[in-house]
Amino acid sequence: MVDKEKTAEREEKMDVMRHSTAHVMAEVVQSLFPETKFGIGPTIEHGFYYDFDLPRTLTPEDLPVIEEKMREIIAADIPFTREDVDKDEARQLFAAQPYKLELIDEIPDEKLSVYRQGSFTDLCRGPHIESTGEIKAFKLVSIAGAYWRGSERYPMLQRIYGVAFDTEEALADHLKMLEEMEARDHRRLNKQLNLYITPEEIGGGLIIYGPKAGRIRAVIEEFWRQEHFANGYELLYTPHIGLSNLWETSGHLGFYQENMYSPLDIEGKQYFLKPMNCPFHILFYKSQMRSYRDLPLRWAELGTVYRYERSGVLLGLLRTRGFTQDDAHIICAPDQVESEIAEVFRFSLYMWKSFGFDNYKVYLSTRPEKAIGTEEQWHMAEEALRKVLGEQAIAYEVDEGGGAFYGPKIDIKIEDAIGREWQMTTIQFDFNLPERFDMVYTGKDGVEHRPYMIHRALLGAWERFFGLLIEHYSGAFPVWLAPVQVMVIPVADRHLDYCRQLEAGLNGDGVRVKVDARSERLNLKIRQAQLEKIPYMLVVGDKEVADATVSVRLRNGEQLPNQTLDDFKQVIKTVTASKKKDLK
Ligand SMILES: [Zn+2]
Numbered sequence: 149m150v151d152k153e154k155t156a157e158r159e160e161k162m163d164v165m166r167h168s169t170a171h172v173m174a175e176v177v178q179s180l181f182p183e184t185k186f187g188i189g190p191t192i193e194h195g196f197y198y199d200f201d202l203p204r205t206l207t208p209e210d211l212p213v214i215e216e217k218m219r220e221i222i223a224a225d226i227p228f229t230r231e232d233v234d235k236d237e238a239r240q241l242f243a244a245q246p247y248k249l250e251l252i253d254e255i256p257d258e259k260l261s262v263y264r265q266g267s268f269t270d271l272c273r274g275p276h277i278e279s280t281g282e283i284k285a286f287k288l289v290s291i292a293g294a295y296w297r298g299s300e301r302y303p304m305l306q307r308i309y310g311v312a313f314d315t316e317e318a319l320a321d322h323l324k325m326l327e328e329m330e331a332r333d334h335r336r337l338n339k340q341l342n343l344y345i346t347p348e349e350i351g352g353g354l355i356i357y358g359p360k361a362g363r364i365r366a367v368i369e370e371f372w373r374q375e376h377f378a379n380g381y382e383l384l385y386t387p388h389i390g391l392s393n394l395w396e397t398s399g400h401l402g403f404y405q406e407n408m409y410s411p412l413d414i415e416g417k418q419y420f421l422k423p424m425n426c427p428f429h430i431l432f433y434k435s436q437m438r439s440y441r442d443l444p445l446r447w448a449e450l451g452t453v454y455r456y457e458r459s460g461v462l463l464g465l466l467r468t469r470g471f472t473q474d475d476a477h478i479i480c481a482p483d484q485v486e487s488e489i490a491e492v493f494r495f496s497l498y499m500w501k502s503f504g505f506d507n508y509k510v511y512l513s514t515r516p517e518k519a520i521g522t523e524e525q526w527h528m529a530e531e532a533l534r535k536v537l538g539e540q541a542i543a544y545e546v547d548e549g550g551g552a553f554y555g556p557k558i559d560i561k562i563e564d565a566i567g568r569e570w571q572m573t574t575i576q577f578d579f580n581l582p583e584r585f586d587m588v589y590t591g592k593d594g595v596e597h598r599p600y601m602i603h604r605a606l607l608g609a610w611e612r613f614f615g616l617l618i619e620h621y622s623g624a625f626p627v628w629l630a631p632v633q634v635m636v637i638p639v640a641d642r643h644l645d646y647c648r649q650l651e652a653g654l655n656g657d658g659v660r661v662k663v664d665a666r667s668e669r670l671n672l673k674i675r676q677a678q679l680e681k682i683p684y685m686l687v688v689g690d691k692e693v694a695d696a697t698v699s700v701r702l703r704n705g706e707q708l709p710n711q712t713l714d715d716f717k718q719v720i721k722t723v724t725a726s727k728k729k730d731l732k
């Protein structure tokens with residue numbers, strides 16, 4: 149506990165230091181470009197940014213220049229001073245700063261605070277460090293375009309990102325991590341692997357998957373379906389739009405509308421794109437009389453939903469406007485809730501393990517500000533979740549106010565190969581929708597009772613999950629997922645016939661194989677297969693044809709001894725079945 153408090157205290161201190169570093173950066177930018185219009189400069193995890201409206205586009209070469217001048221200010225140990233002003237004074241101070249003026253108008257208080265260090269004055273709530281000398285270790289890491297208020301409707305500003313730590317060592321560790329992250333960035337790897345496109349013609353946040361991603365998705369979906377059937381789930385398929393009344397009843401129009409798109413008008417009626425699949429599953433439940441003997445019902449769907457995201461926050465596969473959830477609804481009697489939640493928890497961890505993820509963190513998210521249902525119901529639901537986590541002896545943290553509008557939830561964050569946490573699995577306890585939709589079942593006593601609902605997504609959104617897989621594996625998918633598992637490469641055209649025989653033999657056994665029949669140099673073909681991160685290359689020359697063997701090369705460049713095709717088939721079968729990454 150003491151360690152945890154210490155960490156929190158250190159983080160808080162660093163946060164103040166990081167934000168103050170943003171002020172120092174802004175001071176330098178102002179000195180370099182006196183006509184700069186300033187946006188905002190908050191802290192983020194590990195660092196800070198500041199948005200600027202500048203007379204010219206920044207280049208990466210600007211960053212060391214700005215850093216150098218920042219170091220001078222830090223060395224001079226300039227104090228930060230606070231001054232309280234009223235709104236009119238603030239408006240005068242920032243008369244040449246349109247973005248600041250907008251912010252001033254929005255602040256409800258009459259008194260505002262401004263902070264100065266050296267020649268720079270900023271509208272800011274604080275707090276800051278005493279003086280610039282307290283800044284220990286920082287680096288400016290990147291420049292990006294960022295819309296004012298994160299929306300395309302406003303001007304595009306230039307954002308400089310920086311990181312700052314309390315020791316040089318911590319900074320060095322972090323920079324190494326950033327390098328690793330950049331090498332694994334799914335958008336960067338996608339250029340090399342050609343998995344998906346996000347063409348401007350269809351608009352932001354919408355993805356078109358190519359054949360390779362299609363193959364991977366098919367393998368995953370097949371596995372997903374098998375596992376769901378084996379775990380007592382059934383599948384539902386539902387439409388993409390539904391009448392406004394439905395979303396009225398579900399509470400989405402009242403509590404979730406800012407995440408939904410404008411309605412479509414069909415014959416004078418309003419239809420909304422679905423942001424969630426739940427109401428459709430509920431309608432199927434209600435289509436028949438249900439008895440306690442039918443419960444629990446476990447209905448899953450790979451359901452594509454649409455949620456509004458500001459254009460400024462869209463990010464490759466990680467933040468999209470249309471995405472497919474591996475959704476399910478478990479409808480059960482109140483006394484089944486806890487065992488069902490425990491079972492979903494076990495099932496999620498099993499699924500994550502299957503994809504090569506062993507480390508995770510658990511969060512319990514409680515009642516948000518905008519919510520339906522009474523205090524008492526929320527308390528009961530939160531207690532039920534706590535009980536499940538307690539009984540399973542699962543360590544968890546509480547995310548106050550992070551629940552869904554209809555109920556509290558357990559979130560599982562998955563740790564990737566470089567220790568980053570990804571919010572993926574969500575298990576939500578819902579006592580509200582059953583009531584709003586008047587769902588009932590006949591109990592043992594012959595009387596109508598209200599069921600409970602559990603909403604859960606194990607892998608989360610397919611898009612995000614795919615992004616995670618690409619980054620976790622650096623694009624080198626394990627053999628069972630690799631879109632092409634084997635590339636057969638003839639040394640010369642005369643080896644092509646034998647290559648085609650190998651292809652047919654492997655294909656017949658369900659191995660995903662291709663022949664690189666182009667008349668390019670051998671080295672180039674090997675290099676290309678390696679860039680595409682294909683697990684196995686079978687290089688075929690005179691020797692292989694004469695011996696009727698294959699020479700196996702791994703994507704890491706390692707060469708295995710020649711073997712017969714049957715032996716190789718056996719190996720690849722074993723590796724695929726074990727869901728392993730490679731031969732060893
Ligand atoms: Zn500040």
Ligand SMILES: [Zn+2]
Pocket residue numbers: 424425426476477603604
């Ligand atoms: Zn749901």
